[in-house]
Amino acid sequence: MTVRLRFSPAPTGFLHVGSARSALFNWLYARRTGGVMVLRIEDTDVDRSRPEMIAAIHDNLRWLGIDWDEEYRQSERFEQYREVTKKFVDSGQAYYCDCSREDVVARVGENAGYDGHCRDRGVEPPDDGGAGDGDGDNRSVVVRFRTPDSGVTAWDDLIRGRVEFENEVLEDFVIVRSNGVPMFHVANAYDDLDMNITHVVRGEDLVNTTPRVLLLREAMGATEHPVYAHLPLIVNEQRKKLSKRRDDVSLGDYAERGYLPEAMRNYLITLGWGAKDDIEIRPIEEIVERFDLADINKAPAFFDIKKLDHFNGEYIRQLDLDSFIEQSQSYAGDVDGELYARLAPFVQERVRRFDEVPATIDWVVGESPQVEPKDWKKVMTKDGVDKVLDLVLERLTDVTWEPEALADAVLGAGNELGLKSQLPVRIAVTGRRSGMPLFEPMAELDRSVVLDRIKAARDRL
RNA sequence: GCCCCCAUCGUCUAGCGGCCUAGGACACCACCCUCUCAAGGUGGCGGCACGGGUUCAAAUCCCGUUGGGGGUGCCA
Numbered sequence: 001m002t003v004r005l006r007f008s009p010a011p012t013g014f015l016h017v018g019s020a021r022s023a024l025f026n027w028l029y030a031r032r033t034g035g036v037m038v039l040r041i042e043d044t045d046v047d048r049s050r051p052e053m054i055a056a057i058h059d060n061l062r063w064l065g066i067d068w069d070e071e072y073r074q075s076e077r078f079e080q081y082r083e084v085t086k087k088f089v090d091s092g093q094a095y096y097c098d099c100s101r102e103d104v105v106a107r108v109g110e111n112a113g114y115d116g117h118c119r120d121r122g123v124e125p126p127d128d129g130g131a132g133d134g135d136g137d138n139r140s141v142v143v144r145f146r147t148p149d150s151g152v153t154a155w156d157d158l159i160r161g162r163v164e165f166e167n168e169v170l171e172d173f174v175i176v177r178s179n180g181v182p183m184f185h186v187a188n189a190y191d192d193l194d195m196n197i198t199h200v201v202r203g204e205d206l207v208n209t210t211p212r213v214l215l216l217r218e219a220m221g222a223t224e225h226p227v228y229a230h231l232p233l234i235v236n237e238q239r240k241k242l243s244k245r246r247d248d249v250s251l252g253d254y255a256e257r258g259y260l261p262e263a264m265r266n267y268l269i270t271l272g273w274g275a276k277d278d279i280e281i282r283p284i285e286e287i288v289e290r291f292d293l294a295d296i297n298k299a300p301a302f303f304d305i306k307k308l309d310h311f312n313g314e315y316i317r318q319l320d321l322d323s324f325i326e327q328s329q330s331y332a333g334d335v336d337g338e339l340y341a342r343l344a345p346f347v348q349e350r351v352r353r354f355d356e357v358p359a360t361i362d363w364v365v366g367e368s369p370q371v372e373p374k375d376w377k378k379v380m381t382k383d384g385v386d387k388v389l390d391l392v393l394e395r396l397t398d399v400t401w402e403p404e405a406l407a408d409a410v411l412g413a414g415n416e417l418g419l420k421s422q423l424p425v426r427i428a429v430t431g432r433r434s435g436m437p438l439f440e441p442m443a444e445l446d447r448s449v450v451l452d453r454i455k456a457a458r459d460r461l
Numbered sequence: 462g463c464c465c466c467c468a469u470c471g472u473c474u475a476g477c478g479g480c481c482u483a484g485g486a487c488a489c490c491a492c493c494c495u496c497u498c499a500a501g502g503u504g505g506c507g508g509c510a511c512g513g514g515u516u517c518a519a520a521u522c523c524c525g526u527u528g529g530g531g532g533u534g535c536c537a
Contacts, residue, residue, distance in 0.1 A: 177535040274474040278485040307487040350499040422496040434498035
């Protein structure tokens, strides 16, 4: 039997890092086993689904290098789900319920779930034939699945081991909304069965829906279930599940900030999985070779931007110069292409994200930035800085305007005075204490600009 | 409240009964390299949550405690 996995996002927004990681683990296992990767858009909630998000999800997945072999949309399969729920009602495995949330709360309180009130009340479907016809006019009647009162529903999770739920605590859950649209459980259970999904790899936040899906599958006549693997969640510094509201989770935003997809992909994989040989940064082919769902960790993992930045820096430095230039130039702003190409080798060595490019080259392509007060104080208030700048000014006036000569002039002036000259000149010309090597980029500036900047600094002392 | 899950350095991980005086990575600190920074190199700091078992032997198995998290919708 061929391995078949599916990634099933709901198109309610852009892909976020948690979903991306789920997609990745599915994809990794599919590629590892020579299996099939299915992309299934779970858009059963008509009100929340944004069809335009589907294209965005495609883009995000492709950006990460994830491809898929088959694609489905649940909204195109409503008829099949209705057929199933109809059968459930006909056979007594499900029933109509007209309780409002308020009714239930009044009966059992806030903390309890549905009490099975309508199980045997024989609630009639509305005149139009009942929930499930999708015409939306039977607002208050839903279909609920009759869950067993005893026994356990359990599965052997590939990551977590055996997980058991007492059927007693499973309430009769809604399988068809009052607008006639089936709930995701039904679509999910039906599709996994219909599409012969063999491995379900998803976030741990879905564990508690698994017994429902298992029960539904059994009601549909399934005798076997897929292997489930519930991934540990990705959490923020507060150890809470990454959320759209409070955390930076949009994959697209990371792309915009200048993270390389290879770096993001590689980093995401280390959240919950590590190679036996301790090597973290490596080509995706090697990861595919080594990957196994069973080796994934159980504990939640913190999304550590600092480590992501490190990974990204590594990948940026691995780029050959031409592709670095090609990929980073759009971040550089309005710069002459040839000038940027000359600066690029210095830039590539120190940025960790492309969005750091502007602040690296700004003093060459624009005005010298404002000096941070504490940098000024640290460098320019030392004794002798005035002498250094005076002498440098003198030497720079008629020196040959090329890097080597500039270095000799500036450093030579310092040596002559027995003082450090590089840092004061750097502050004067670049506005910063750190950055690219000074002299090559400095040679790109006009002599007058450099002299003016140094004079201005000298005057400010 | 009820249900489910989790627990190795600050963080991500290796470890799946003896190879562990617990390894690697990020971060941090120091030194080297060096026109600054970064990169690189070297070294350092730092952990098996706690308590009981089981065993000749436990980070590894079992139980409990504590601490976290997830779920509890006519979202997925």
